[in-house]
Amino acid sequence: MSIQTFSAQHRAVARLLATYLVASPVAHAQQAQSGSSPSSPQPATPIGGIDHAALAGSARASKLIGSKVYHGDISIGQIEDVLVDLNRANLIAVVLSVGGFLGVGDKLVAVPVTQIKVGPEAKFTTDLTREQMAAAPAFDFGKLQ
Secondary structure: OOHHHHHHHHHHHHHHHHHHHHHHHHHHHHHHHHOOOOOOOOOOOOOOOOOHHHHHOOOOHHHHOOOEEEEOOEEEEEEEEEEEEOOOOEEEEEEEEEOOEOOEOOEEEEEEHHHOEEOHHHOEEOOOOHHHHHHOOOOOHHHOO
């Protein structure tokens, strides 16, 4: 399986996961309300552990994938995927496509999420240079469990 095919599958999984995480509370709320009469709406009950302030500052994985990452004003790569630690419920890294031209000759590099910053107008930046990205080892999706 080629990296592009595998990456496309991961993008689809990320979109599905983001859609599920966003739509799941709505679907459950609709199921809970379907047994009641339309004249007596049930009040919404918040789900424990949801920090609404954090949600307001969050971004959907589907919007991250495909975004360019810049060092200064120079684009050094594009976000191809995000890696999530499901046991700890946090982001581990973003997988960038770097080098190459129009997708030819590029490689995938995992970058710790702490190395990526979000600036004004959702511009993703990093202090890493093109040279550092070129020297970084290629990321292999096959090593994931």
